[in-house]
Amino acid sequence: DIVMTQSPDSLAVSLGERATINCKSSQSVLSSSNKHNYLAWYQHKPGQPPKLLIYWASTRESGVPDRFSGSGSGTDFTLTISSLQAEDVAVYYCQQYYSIPYTFGKGTKLEIK
Amino acid sequence: QVQLEESGGGVVQPGESLRLSCAVSGFTFSDYAMHWVRQAPGKGLEWVAAISYDGRNTYYADSVKGRFTISRDNSRDTLYLQMSSLTREDTALYYCARDVTVGVTTRGYFDCWGQGTLVTVSS
Numbered sequence: 686d687i688v689m690t691q692s693p694d695s696l697a698v699s700l701g702e703r704a705t706i707n708c709k710s711s712q713s714v715l716s717s718s719n720k721h722n723y724l725a726w727y728q729h730k731p732g733q734p735p736k737l738l739i740y741w742a743s744t745r746e747s748g749v750p751d752r753f754s755g756s757g758s759g760t761d762f763t764l765t766i767s768s769l770q771a772e773d774v775a776v777y778y779c780q781q782y783y784s785i786p787y788t789f790g791k792g793t794k795l796e797i798k
Numbered sequence: 799q800v801q802l803e804e805s806g807g808g809v810v811q812p813g814e815s816l817r818l819s820c821a822v823s824g825f826t827f828s829d830y831a832m833h834w835v836r837q838a839p840g841k842g843l844e845w846v847a848a849i850s851y852d853g854r855n856t857y858y859a860d861s862v863k864g865r866f867t868i869s870r871d872n873s874r875d876t877l878y879l880q881m882s883s884l885t886r887e888d889t890a891l892y893y894c895a896r897d898v899t900v901g902v903t904t905r906g907y908f909d910c911w912g913q914g915t916l917v918t919v920s921s
Contacts, residue, residue: 723906727843735911736911737907746909776842778843782907786857786860787906789842789845792842
């Protein structure tokens with residue numbers, strides 16, 4: 686199984702500042718055939734279902750604000766929120782879909798400083 | 799709009815069985831692979847099972863293999879999860895989720911989710 690390791694576990698950022706969340710996979714999730722990274726990011730707020738933010742490591746889901754961006758390749762990935770808004774308080778998960786079983790990171794709790 | 803509504807959760811004793819349902823609307827259910835994902839109290843997300851759009855292929859996490867069965871009724875636009883030999887470790891909020899891509903066995907990430915149904919295994 687591919688193990689997804691997120692860091693930090695929690696993060697406090699001031700409004701308007703940049704937030705960066707890291708995700709590392711135990712093996713590469715980059716496909717040699719199509720050059721895609723099989724990596725997604727989700728936002729999960731209390732009392733709501735998770736929301737897809739990013740897929741293929743860097744493609745923003747429709748309707749997701751452009752302050753959210755994903756980067757990285759192979760085994761190392763980053764979710765960046767360029768200017769934190771109050772509504773971004775949530776837990777963020779990375780997930781690999783390169784192989785079954787699909788696996789998530791343990792989550793990063795993002796709060797306002 | 800797209801809606802997924804889980805039901806069937808509840809409190810059961812260890813060793814008992816339970817069947818979850820997920821009724822969908824707002825899209826052509828038979829075009830999409832579907833998944834169950836769970837979240838234990840205070841824990842992160844765990845993928846549980848997947849089923850292809852036509853029901854021919856199913857996949858399971860090792861933690862539930864042999865105990866849980868995912869199925870679907872495309873005529874009723876409903877996804878199921880039959881759970882047996884439940885243990886306390888199965889206590890969680892169970893979400894059904896739609897796979898993103900039409901007509902493939904499973905792409906493996908999820909663009910629509912239900913609100914979840916809570917399963918509590920306790921004596």
